Amino acid sequence: MAATQEEIVEGLAEIVNEIAGIPVEDVQLDKSFTDDLDVDSLSMVEVVVAAEERFDVKIPDEDVKNLKTVGDATEYILKHQA
Amino acid sequence: MSKINPSKGAPYARILGVGGYRPTRVVPNEVILETIDSSDEWIRSRSGIETRHWAGPEETVAAMSIEASGKAIADAGIDAEQIGAVVVSTVSHFSQTPAIATVIADRLGTNKAAAFDISAGCAGFGYGLTLAKGMVVEGSAEYVLVIGVERLSDLTDLEDRTTAFLFGDGAGAVVVGPSQEPAIGPTVWGSEGDKSETIKQTVSWDRLHFGDRSALPQDSQGNIKFPAITQEGQAVFRWAVFEMAKVAQQALDAAGISADDLDVFIPHQANVRIIDSMVKTLKLPEHVTVARDIRTTGNTSAASIPLAMERLLATGEAKSGDTALVIGFGAGLVYAATVVTLP
Numbered sequence A: 001m002a003a004t005q006e007e008i009v010e011g012l013a014e015i016v017n018e019i020a021g022i023p024v025e026d027v028q029l030d031k032s033f034t035d036d037l038d039v040d041s042l043s044m045v046e047v048v049v050a051a052e053e054r055f056d057v058k059i060p061d062e063d064v065k066n067l068k069t070v071g072d073a074t075e076y077i078l079k080h081q082a
Numbered sequence B: 001m002s003k004i005n006p007s008k009g010a011p012y013a014r015i016l017g018v019g020g021y022r023p024t025r026v027v028p029n030e031v032i033l034e035t036i037d038s039s040d041e042w043i044r045s046r047s048g049i050e051t052r053h054w055a056g057p058e059e060t061v062a063a064m065s066i067e068a069s070g071k072a073i074a075d076a077g078i079d080a081e082q083i084g085a086v087v088v089s090t091v092s093h094f095s096q097t098p099a100i101a102t103v104i105a106d107r108l109g110t111n112k113a114a115a116f117d118i119s120a121g122c123a124g125f126g127y128g129l130t131l132a133k134g135m136v137v138e139g140s141a142e143y144v145l146v147i148g149v150e151r152l153s154d155l156t157d158l159e160d161r162t163t164a165f166l167f168g169d170g171a172g173a174v175v176v177g178p179s180q181e182p183a184i185g186p187t188v189w190g191s192e193g194d195k196s197e198t199i200k201q202t203v204s205w206d207r208l209h210f211g212d213r214s215a216l217p218q219d220s221q222g223n224i225k226f227p228a229i230t231q232e233g234q235a236v237f238r239w240a241v242f243e244m245a246k247v248a249q250q251a252l253d254a255a256g257i258s259a260d261d262l263d264v265f266i267p268h269q270a271n272v273r274i275i276d277s278m279v280k281t282l283k284l285p286e287h288v289t290v291a292r293d294i295r296t297t298g299n300t301s302a303a304s305i306p307l308a309m310e311r312l313l314a315t316g317e318a319k320s321g322d323t324a325l326v327i328g329f330g331a332g333l334v335y336a337a338t339v340v341t342l343p
């Protein structure tokens, strides 16, 4: 079953918490991964790999650089999830 | 049909001794910053590397190998004449013929040991170890010397900010010999040639010589650049953290042990971030000692695992008889993982 926007943000929050140690409540749609959430380019790869598993999506390397904010990632997953 | 005698090998094989050689010149990040726009902080946080060793003119692939091998042979408590085969894994010996292994075998004083080079990038140590185990058990050699050696500084483009800080030089060697109990587990290995473009040499030797010279990469002075290793960093990072953790788990499963049974984890030293991610994914318990030799050694490709093994044993962080998971991965892409008992 496809995840809702709310479930995706919640899931991303857990992933970011696990990888970068950021409190889940800080992970909001308008937050930038690198500027606000301490997720650098390599942690971002780990976030993407975890999100792929969790939401059953494929996020190719060339798309990763366009996912600047939690909102970008959420929208991408909503659109591409199986 | 005539009857052919079978060869007679040992019941099992084990690593009997390990040795390493690190070039005398220590290169801190400050030196790297002379040729790329970066910072010490960036290099440390993205790779874990603080210093690396670069070989001088006298520290050739053969010279470093002989130093490391001498220590491994002494550690194993055997004589060089007892060695039946020498396997050298390297991508940075710049004369393809003859194999450098023959020169090393001779200079070490082996008795005409079989000797050859292999090319398996950063998985080279695991590939060599697997061949050595096979030879000992099958009986074509009683003792096999496996060497991983690189002068990657020769293949580094110091003006490429995505690789200039990564690589280092050095040699690591082990002696593999007979054992009454299994001490080298099943190898989980393979290749993914569909990703061969993700880590490669910028310019092939033939193109350097015969190709259109105006199309070759040039340095800031307009000179044609010597070939260097280039990579798609993010793609390789993703593959390493995601796929290699699975391979490491398969090696544990194949050996019939769990993460709890492990004493030591010695992954290829490519990036401390890859190592940390694997430790997490594999759920390695606190008591497992993890090699992070990359901090002061950089990525030395085929040499990284035996160098890290030697250092852990020398510092007492690991001890003889410990159970260690080793995994190498790199250009090819290729990989090899196995569980071993430390010498």
Ligand SMILES: CC(C)(COP(=O)(O)OP(=O)(O)OC[C@H]1O[C@@H](n2cnc3c(N)ncnc32)[C@H](O)[C@@H]1OP(=O)(O)O)[C@@H](O)C(=O)NCCC(=O)NCCS
Pocket: A041, A042, B036, B037, B038, B039, B042, B043, B046, B047, B122, B161, B162, B163, B199, B231, B232, B233, B234, B236, B237, B240, B270, B271, B274, B299, B329, B330, B331
């Ligand atoms: C090499 C590696 C550390 C590079 O890290 P990365 O995060 O992928 O680097 P990127 O090239 O994507 O760059 C990320 C950002 O850092 C910047 N950057 C790149 N190199 C930099 C450097 N040396 N110093 C400072 N900033 C740098 C980039 O410009 C980019 O900035 P931007 O987002 O503002 O555009 C990493 O990809 C890696 O280790 N990969 C695995 C490689 C490996 O293990 N190979 C060997 C296997 S044997």
